[in-house]
Amino acid sequence: MLASLRARITLMTLVVITLALLINAGISYKTLQTHNDRQVAQNLVSLSQSNALAIEEWVAARISMVEAARVHMISGDPAASLVQLADSGGFSSANLGLPDGGLVASDGWIPDADYDARERGWYQSAVAQKGTIVSEPYRDAESGNLVVTIATPIEQNGRFYGVVGGSATINQLVEQVNSIQPTPASFAFLSSNAETIIAHPDNALSLEPLERISAALIPATLNRLSANPNAWETIEVDGEAKRLAVTPIAGTDWDLGVALDEYEATAGLRAIIKSALITLLIVIAITAVAIGIWLKRTLSGLERARDALDDIASGEGDLTRRLTVAGKDEVAQISSAFNRFVDKMEHVLIDVRASSDAVHHAANEIASGGQDLSRRTDNTAASLQQTSASIEQITSTVQQTATSAQQASKLSQSASHVAGQGGQVMENVVTTMADITQASEKIGEIVTLMNSISFQTNLLALNASVEAARAGEHGRGFAVVAEEVRTLARRSSDAANDIQKLIEDSQGKVNSGTELVRSAGDTMNDIVTHIARVNDVLGEIEAATGEQSDGINQVNIAVADLDRMTQENAALVEESTTAAEQLKEQSGQLARIIGSFKVSSAGHIPAPVAPPARASALPATTPHPALVMSNHGDWEEF
Structure with missing residues (x-):
């Protein structure tokens, strides 16, 4: 979507306008918020103070009436003065507490005998403060209305005459407080000693702790706000934010609080934000339409240049075409630069086409020679492999011969050792036979002696x-x-x-056996000598075979190295052949690519296309970057 220059310009313009309007709206909002907070605070404080002033006037009027009645209590009839005070001040009853504990009432009420006025709270407070007091509100037992007592001590010339006071209902004050409602969700309340509720829209909260309205309504908060007439704080009442202003009631310990709903107080600011957002959307829509129309007319020439470039890029590589040069603006400069570039490209491609043909022919020659060299190298490698295999077989045979010679040498040595042992045994046999011959001779002598003894015995x-x-x-x-x-x-x-005959026979055989054993011993000595000679010859054969094996191993290593180098050469030749084939393919592809471009026969530059009559001239600017064609046929900047 953002690939279009017009879309990017439109988007950037809308972003700038949006930011400007948002910043302006933010600054305006902050300014209005400051003025609104100040105005709301002023109205809130003014409302609280004006209503507090009315309550003060009500209380002050009754205080002044009670204080004015003190003179009449001394000089005139106290009962008549009390009746006049009750009628004129709107008191439900007026009373005079005497120093002896007695009581004079405007309504003629006579207290019981145990009644003592000195024990009443209004009496004690007035005496203690030595001035006029306003008692804590209380609910009248008979009427159920909220009542306060205003009392003042009577003294003249140092003499104390008692305490006069009047009880007045504060329903009018409660109604006045309940009527304070700057917004539908706002309200006011009247409290005593910053702890007890006197008046509230919810009558059920009368004389209840002030914290029933909000946990934030503690004495410290009310004292802080009442000490600063123009201050306000935000508190939370039933989950909603309220702006609270508190004004103390002069002459009493009462405080008038006005809680303004935060949401309703800032309704004007939200309306301003809503109107600002609507205005922003309208301005953005109008700007988008206006910018789009203007950019469409302004960039129409650039779009025509783009279409022309697309036509050239998506065609058959016709480099004989030229863009229309209209005017002196950027589009015209792009067209002129493109025409010059295409002309240079045409000359370059003509030269590249000739060079690509030569490269293609050379690549064919290199590829053919490489394939021939590859075949010869493969044959040489095969021969070397066969030679290497034969040498390995010879090496194996020589090693087997050497092993057999070693085994034969070991067997010859063993036979020589056995033959030597046999010769030794034969020598022992010869010696034994000689001993047997000597023993036979002795036996013959003994037999001769026996014959002689037998002859003599016979005689x-x-x-x-x-x-x-x-x-x-x-x-x-x-x-x-x-x-x-x-x-x-x-x-x-x-x-x-008989023994003589056997001995003679045995002696003859022993002599023959001795001769045979002697001959066998001589033969065994000859065998030992020949076996030793054979052993020497086998040792020489073993040494010669080892030397031949070492030599053949060296030859085998050399042949293996030669075979490895031949294989590497063959791999290099194959790579060279592959590279030559790739060069051949690349040169062929280059020739095909170059051949796909249509150029003039002699690189002649076609004349630029004349501008149409409807083209408008634009002021000249810096030349546009030149364009080059990529491998995929797309034009790119450089």
Whole structure:
């Protein structure tokens, strides 16, 4: 909505007028409020004081009557004087309290024997004050009216004759106070000693505490207001704000208060505010219509220039068109500047079109070369990846060989250790076999000894048999023993022969086994020697395999670096190719954009359009900022 210049000017004008009227209304309101408060205060105080003066006159008249009756009480008939006082002063009754306690009444009332006038409050107050007093209002027991007693002491030449007083109803004062109503919601009240209500529109509040009207009506408030005749304060009565003015009643301890309703007192100010707001709305409406009509006629030329710019911007980029130059005002200057700008744009676009064609051709060449280089780089990267994979396989194989060589070396060392232990065992076996051979030889010697013993025993047994035969009958038992001994000797000889044969056989086999064990020991020593040699060879193979693995790892790292660099080169080539493709697309798009503009064949500047006959000339001002066309075909300022 506020995009329109006319709308912004109209809005700003209305804002300025509204602020001016509001400020003026505010100042006027404050001024009127001050004068209104002063006038209301004056009227309130004047109303309070005028009514208080009337009450004072009523009280003063009766005081003067009571005081004037003192002379007649001394020199004349007291009863007749009291009747005259009651009739002339409007007293319901007039009384004379005597120093002995007796009472003379205007209505002929004779008190009881125990009645003592000296005990009455009006009598005691007048004597105590030695002057005229007005008693507190009280309600008459017979009539129910509010009554006050005005009393004054009677003295002459130092002699005290008593106290004369009159009781007067104050209904007239109550009616007068109730008639004080400056506005419908305002009221007045009469109080005594700033504590007790004497008169109020609500008769039920008579002789009630003053705070029944409002909690703010305390003696301090009334004393403060009565001490300053022109002062007023705002109090709250039944939830409504009231302006209170208080005037003391001379000759009494009474106060007349007038409570003016705040809302009704300021009704005039609210009416002024309402009329000011209505006036403001009317002025704004009239101003808006007037400003709108004036701006429509004033900015019509600018709108025509805007429409022409929209037509050029929304068309097919026809740079051969020119705006109408009418007059010398700002619109004409904008049109002239636009025509010059379009002419420059036409020359620039012609040059840009030629350059864009050259850039497009170069971009095609770069893109084609980049794609070819990208393919070759991709092939090189693939070959390097295959080489890297083969080297990794070789590295894995060499590492496995090295691991196998290490395991074989460990196994060879273990076999060498076992073979050494076997050789040691064979040596022990050879030694054991030699010991067995020696033991067999000893056993042979023992067997030979046994054969010899058996032979000798057999020989002895034979001799014993011969001797027994010789002995005959006596030697028969000895012959039997000799026979048994010879049998045992023969059997021992046979066993010794068998043992000899077994020993000889075992000795031959032991000798053969000893030779075999010796040969096996020599063979085992040769095996240990060859295994040690194999172990040395495996150690050399392991060292060579480790060196080959390290070398292949270095080659693998170099190939990986070369592969990484090739991949990076391939990525760069791809990025370059992508950039070349984008450059190709951008150059093509630039060529299409430039080709969308319609320009003259040789950049000729068309003559400006002649102004129409109805165009009016405006005074010349500073040139308008030039315009440029954005990528979206919109014209922007720069």
